Amino acid sequence: MKKAFTLVVLMVTPTMAFAQGTVILQNQTGLVRQWTSATDSTLISVPKNGGYVELIAAPVNTPLVGSIFNYSSLSGFLGVNPLWAVAGGACPIALGAGLFNGGTVTINNIAEGANAEYFLIGWTGAFTTWDAAFAASSGWFGQSAIATTATGDPLATPVPGFPVSLRLTFAGFPIIPEPTSFALAGLGLAALLVFRRRN
Numbered sequence: 001m002k003k004a005f006t007l008v009v010l011m012v013t014p015t016m017a018f019a020q021g022t023v024i025l026q027n028q029t030g031l032v033r034q035w036t037s038a039t040d041s042t043l044i045s046v047p048k049n050g051g052y053v054e055l056i057a058a059p060v061n062t063p064l065v066g067s068i069f070n071y072s073s074l075s076g077f078l079g080v081n082p083l084w085a086v087a088g089g090a091c092p093i094a095l096g097a098g099l100f101n102g103g104t105v106t107i108n109n110i111a112e113g114a115n116a117e118y119f120l121i122g123w124t125g126a127f128t129t130w131d132a133a134f135a136a137s138s139g140w141f142g143q144s145a146i147a148t149t150a151t152g153d154p155l156a157t158p159v160p161g162f163p164v165s166l167r168l169t170f171a172g173f174p175i176i177p178e179p180t181s182f183a184l185a186g187l188g189l190a191a192l193l194v195f196r197r198r199n
Contacts, residue, residue: 021110021151022163023118024103025055025091030172031098032122034140038177045098046175051124051139053091053100055166057107057116058084060148068121068143074130085109087118090128098172104163113153113161120144122175137178144173 032053033043054074058064062083071077078084091102110116121130125139133139147169153161 020106020108020154021112021114021116022104022106022154022161023055023087023116023149023151024101024163024165024167025053025088025105026095026101026103026165026167027099027170027172028167030167030170032093032100032120032142032172032175033098034124034142034175035177041176043174046093046122046124048097048099049092049094051093051122051175052128053093053102053120053122054089054130055087055091055102055105055107055118055120056084057087057110057118059110060115060117062117064146068130069141073134074121083109090130093122107151110151112155113151115148115150117146117148118166119146120170120173122173124175134178140175140177142173142175145171147171 032046032051034046034051036042036044056078058081064084065080066077068074068077071080074086078086085108087107088102088105091100093100095101107116107118120143122142122144123130123133123139125133127133127136127138130141134141149166149169150164152163
């Protein structure tokens with residue numbers, strides 16, 4: 001009996017290790033938007049080919065420590081949040097203004113067909129990674145709210161389960177001027193106002 005149980009565990013474990021849920025990285029009504037200018041917070045859609053988004057996902061109810069803006073790199077953020085992982089890679093906002101379509105993406109840390117929690121990070125400009133854009137302080141940045149989605153089951157039989165489109169659950173998010181420089185500008189303005197009052 002023990003040998004049979006061990007054999008079943010050895011057969012099932014590799015399958016579980018490679019089990020992965022699939023989604024379609026796309027939006028529709030939930031647009032990626034940005035400020036009109038550094039001084040005008042009126043939101044407009046990010047222009048076509050004006051930026052990128054990246055999907056980060058985890059099993060449902062996985063805690064999240066802070067925002068990505070609290071870290072100097074994506075790897076630093078993920079190091080503190082080890083159950084959260086990047087899925088796919090950077091996807092250009094290229095389908096239209098505020099729209100992206102990265103096709104089918106495999107979420108490696110989610111069992112096939114299971115629900116996942118996810119959020120997107122986004123940035124403007126030509127850099128193809130968050131870290132490069134953030135390190136260069138080039139562009140504007142944003143992070144969506146956490147949402148929950150079902151995933152497809154590519155291992156289902158007799159017919160594999162189709163990937164689930166994120167456009168059903170993604171509500172969009174704004175990209176704003178780079179947080180650190182924006183905060184510094186705010187501090188500078190506050191200092192000017194204090195200095196002006198003293199004179």
